[in-house]
Amino acid sequence: SQQGEEDPQALSIQEGENATMNCSYKTSINNLQWYRQNSGRGLVHLILIRSNEREKHSGRLRVTLDTSKKSSSLLITASRAADTASYFCATDNDYKLSFGAGTTVTVRA
Amino acid sequence: NAGVTQTPKFQVLKTGQSMTLQCAQDMNHEYMSWYRQDPGMGLRLIHYSVGAGITDQGEVPNGYNVSRSTTEDFPLRLLSAAPSQTSVYFCASSYGEGADTQYFGPGTRLTVL
Numbered sequence: 001s002q003q004g005e006e007d008p009q010a011l012s013i014q015e016g017e018n019a020t021m022n023c024s025y026k027t028s029i030n031n032l033q034w035y036r037q038n039s040g041r042g043l044v045h046l047i048l049i050r051s052n053e054r055e056k057h058s059g060r061l062r063v064t065l066d067t068s069k070k071s072s073s074l075l076i077t078a079s080r081a082a083d084t085a086s087y088f089c090a091t092d093n094d095y096k097l098s099f100g101a102g103t104t105v106t107v108r109a
Numbered sequence: 110n111a112g113v114t115q116t117p118k119f120q121v122l123k124t125g126q127s128m129t130l131q132c133a134q135d136m137n138h139e140y141m142s143w144y145r146q147d148p149g150m151g152l153r154l155i156h157y158s159v160g161a162g163i164t165d166q167g168e169v170p171n172g173y174n175v176s177r178s179t180t181e182d183f184p185l186r187l188l189s190a191a192p193s194q195t196s197v198y199f200c201a202s203s204y205g206e207g208a209d210t211q212y213f214g215p216g217t218r219l220t221v222l
Contacts, residue, residue, distance in 0.1 A: 030208060031208060033210065033211075035211075035213075040216075041215060041216070042113075042199055042213035042214050042215045042216050043152075043199070043201075043211070043213045044213070045210045045211065045212070048210055088151060088152070090211075092207075092208030093208075095206045095207050095208050096142075096154060096157065096167065096207035096208060097154075097207060097208055097211060098154075099144075099151040099152040099153075100151050101149055101150055101151040102151060
């Protein structure tokens with residue numbers, strides 16, 4: 001069953017703007033991961049944040065984790081056309097990953 | 110390294126036919142898994158393996174079989190294809206357990222008529 005749920009389902013922004021998407025989950029986790037999927041391709045790992053971490057950065061990506069609220073957010077700063085993709089959060093559930101349905105981000109030129 | 114490879118990229122089957130989706134990885138990963146992706150539902154785990162000779166069921170195993178005779182290969186067999194198995198199938202691998210960073214293959218788009 002899906003553990004994580006992303007919000008919003010879809011997001012359209014102008015190039016150069018920031019994109020923020022959220023992930024909520026139901027049960028306690030050891031880590032939470034974010035993946036990107038370009039159209040017709042496999043998923044690519046972006047970042048992993050552990051349950052004892054509150055914030056993590058990787059290039060233009062910033063991930064936060066609030067275990068008290070069982071939620072995480074992914075911020076993409078200064079978006080580019082190449083950021084157009086679907087973004088998925090994944091939480092560990094019994095030593096396996098459970099994926100949400102994803103947020104589709106469209107970056108307009 | 111080629112990473113995770115999957116064949117075929119596309120496949121059309123008739124109801125009742127059987128076939129095997131191939132998956133191979135060259136990273137010496139112990140953990141391998143199969144997911145299916147359907148519109149609006151994210152990825153759902155079909156079967157997984159924690160090492161050669163060891164497999165287990167995921168969330169949606171019915172209608173699928175797997176085996177793991179080598180570390181590199183993890184084929185997925187559809188026993189008798191049904192239209193409900195129309196989906197995109199992804200194979201993934203990781204160094205450690207299933208909750209570690211997953212490396213995904215490019216996917217196989219399967220249509221069952």
